[in-house]
Amino acid sequence: MPTTITTDVIIVGAGPTGLALACQLVRYDIDFVIIEKSEGVTPYSKALGVHARTLEIYEQLGLAQKAVAQGAIAGKVRLLERGEVLGQVELSNIGKGLSAYPFMLVLEQSRNEQLMFDWLKQHGRDVLWQTELESFSQDDTTVTAQVKIKRADAQTIVGKYLVGCDGPHSLVRHGLGLAFEGSTFERLFYVADVQIDWKFTHDALTVCLAPHGVVAFFPMPGEKRWRIVGAFPEGLEKDERDIIYEEIEAQIKKEAQLELDITRVDWFSTYKVHTRHVDKFSAGRCFVAGDAAHIHTPAGGQGMNTGIQDSYNLAWKLALVLKHAGHAQILDTYNEERLPNAKRLTATTDRMFNLAAGKDWFVGLIRTTIFPPLAKYILSIEAVRKKFFILISQIGITYRAGSLSMHEIGGNDGDDKFEVKAGDRMPYFEVDGESVYDQLRAPKFHLITFSNGETGDVPPVPNDPAEDRWQRESELDGIRSYALLVDRYVLRLSPPVVKIFGTDKPFNLLLRPDNYIGFISSDTSSGPLLKYFARLFNGDSIRSATS
Numbered sequence: 233m234p235t236t237i238t239t240d241v242i243i244v245g246a247g248p249t250g251l252a253l254a255c256q257l258v259r260y261d262i263d264f265v266i267i268e269k270s271e272g273v274t275p276y277s278k279a280l281g282v283h284a285r286t287l288e289i290y291e292q293l294g295l296a297q298k299a300v301a302q303g304a305i306a307g308k309v310r311l312l313e314r315g316e317v318l319g320q321v322e323l324s325n326i327g328k329g330l331s332a333y334p335f336m337l338v339l340e341q342s343r344n345e346q347l348m349f350d351w352l353k354q355h356g357r358d359v360l361w362q363t364e365l366e367s368f369s370q371d372d373t374t375v376t377a378q379v380k381i382k383r384a385d386a387q388t389i390v391g392k393y394l395v396g397c398d399g400p401h402s403l404v405r406h407g408l409g410l411a412f413e414g415s416t417f418e419r420l421f422y423v424a425d426v427q428i429d430w431k432f433t434h435d436a437l438t439v440c441l442a443p444h445g446v447v448a449f450f451p452m453p454g455e456k457r458w459r460i461v462g463a464f465p466e467g468l469e470k471d472e473r474d475i476i477y478e479e480i481e482a483q484i485k486k487e488a489q490l491e492l493d494i495t496r497v498d499w500f501s502t503y504k505v506h507t508r509h510v511d512k513f514s515a516g517r518c519f520v521a522g523d524a525a526h527i528h529t530p531a532g533g534q535g536m537n538t539g540i541q542d543s544y545n546l547a548w549k550l551a552l553v554l555k556h557a558g559h560a561q562i563l564d565t566y567n568e569e570r571l572p573n574a575k576r577l578t579a580t581t582d583r584m585f586n587l588a589a590g591k592d593w594f595v596g597l598i599r600t601t602i603f604p605p606l607a608k609y610i611l612s613i614e615a616v617r618k619k620f621f622i623l624i625s626q627i628g629i630t631y632r633a634g635s636l637s638m639h640e641i642g643g644n645d646g647d648d649k650f651e652v653k654a655g656d657r658m659p660y661f662e663v664d665g666e667s668v669y670d671q672l673r674a675p676k677f678h679l680i681t682f683s684n685g686e687t688g689d690v691p692p693v694p695n696d697p698a699e700d701r702w703q704r705e706s707e708l709d710g711i712r713s714y715a716l717l718v719d720r721y722v723l724r725l726s727p728p729v730v731k732i733f734g735t736d737k738p739f740n741l742l743l744r745p746d747n748y749i750g751f752i753s754s755d756t757s758s759g760p761l762l763k764y765f766a767r768l769f770n771g772d773s774i775r776s777a778t779s
């Protein structure tokens with residue numbers, strides 16, 4: 233007799249996206265069931281790059297330091313052509329001043345999954361392994377999933393919402409009838425995790441420029457361990473399933489034109505590269521996230537990171553609505569914010585990828601003739617490096633155009649020179665020598681008044697101007713009833729704050745629980761803020777909960 237499990241959120245798939253969503257829902261104390269058809273976390277290295285924005289998310293789980301300790305910071309990029317070094321550029325501190333994690337971390341997907349899974353276990357939660365979603369249906373209030381458990385009866389899971397984190401072939405996406413349009417590159421790519429004996433040090437992403445593309449060698453944790461990624465030339469007639477490792481090694485040596493001895497092979501695979509995204513991230517009470525919603529070229533190592541951030545964006549919205557504190561329409565902003573990001577991502581990774589592997593003669597000319605002599609010079613320009621870091625690390629993703637972003641300028645001596653706008657991620661700066669993010673770990677909204685102490689409405693600031701100290705404030709007319717949802721602080725308008733935000737006038741800033749700026753106003757009274765709260769919160773239910 234099949235049994236029925238009832239929960240708030242059904243998560244399908246325990247890859248990085250599903251595990252990240254489960255961890256976030258634990259933070260918000262939301263009930264969920266996570267199912268996975270495999271028997272455990274992936275044993276394969278797959279994604280290697282962990283970017284700054286992901287580490288900022290890990291930090292809230294207390295996992296950032298563990299990830300950094302297990303991985304290796306990408307130290308340099310080294311460009312080669314026909315075995316000759318064209319140049320080398322330092323990467324280890326490329327994002328200095330932009331994040332507490334100013335680098336790219338190399339840590340295999342299998343280890344990322346293990347970190348999140350262990351965190352779930354430590355918090356008393358588990359994955360239902362070997363449990364496969366077979367079908368699902370939804371009505372106005374619930375989603376019902378039929379699942380098949382290995383060597384057991386079928387089971388029904390009833391939830392209020394369902395999130396398909398079930399990868400590129402997503403049954404959830406198919407079931408919802410979401411379009412998944414895009415294209416497929418003709419060339420067949422290969423990936424191999426190997427041990428190499430050669431003359432190069434194990435601290436640089438080593439890229440060999442070649443007429444038909446590039447061959448990239450990523451240093452992996454472990455002695456002499458490298459990930460090699462490249463492509464077979466166009467027109468390969470063999471089926472990808474028939475390719476043997478020796479053919480990959482021959483191709484690597486032919487393209488890279490290097491003296492190297494591959495002494496051990498841990499894993500290899502061949503794959504076709506696709507670029508696709510859904511037309512919508514949700515339908516009714518069901519959502520898709522991660523590779524279920526977008527797949528793209530491996531350029532820039534964005535896939536795993538983007539899935540984790542889809543989950544991060546959705547989790548707080550689900551929590552707010554499930555706790556009856558937020559309007560149900562907030563859930564629409566998941567699509568509103570993440571769909572443009574998926575479109576941007578597929579376009580950018582396509583451009584990067586074309587430069588690296590495009591067949592166009594002009595692109596080939598840039599890659600092999602124009603780029604090499606300029607590469608070292610271009611990559612050493614500070615501004616270029618910073619732009620590159622902002623793009624690749626995902627800290628530059630913005631939701632400025634979204635309906636949850638309210639940039640109110642006016643009121644007290646209004647100032648429209650803000651460099652930072654509502655919809656941006658909270659910029660990184662230090663308060664008393666510590667990351668601003670250290671104070672922003674609680675799963676809540678954070679209202680920060682930046683004050684110079686001169687304006688009537690603005691609370692006092694620390695007496696000693698040398699101290700930027702966080703001051704906890706609770707009084708602001710009309711916002712007391714939101715105290716369970718919103719922390720309130722006052723910070724001095726210190727020189728770094730003035731420089732980053734582009735204003736020396738006091739202002740209010742409301743951070744959403746994902747540390748994106750929802751609201752900025754130079755009017756530091758409660759009026760504009762309460763207007764913003766009305767957009768987000770279900771005021772009646774909050775007042776009755778606190779009265």
Ligand SMILES: Cc1cc2nc3c(=O)[nH]c(=O)nc-3n(C[C@H](O)[C@H](O)[C@H](O)COP(=O)(O)OP(=O)(O)OC[C@H]3O[C@@H](n4cnc5c(N)ncnc54)[C@H](O)[C@@H]3O)c2cc1C
Pocket residue numbers: 244245246247248249250267268269270278279280281341363364365366397398399400402403423501521522523524530532533534535536537538539
């Ligand atoms: C060789 C390779 C290299 C890569 N390199 C990078 C990189 O450097 N950086 C980067 O960011 N990304 C990289 N990626 C991409 C990255 O691996 C994916 O973007 C990432 O795995 C997406 O995570 P996900 O959780 O969305 O999907 P998946 O990892 O595919 O997880 C989906 C899970 O859902 C489960 N599932 C599917 N259907 C069902 C069902 N019906 N019922 C229950 N469970 C189900 C699957 O078993 C799977 O465990 C790489 C990928 C590959 C293959």
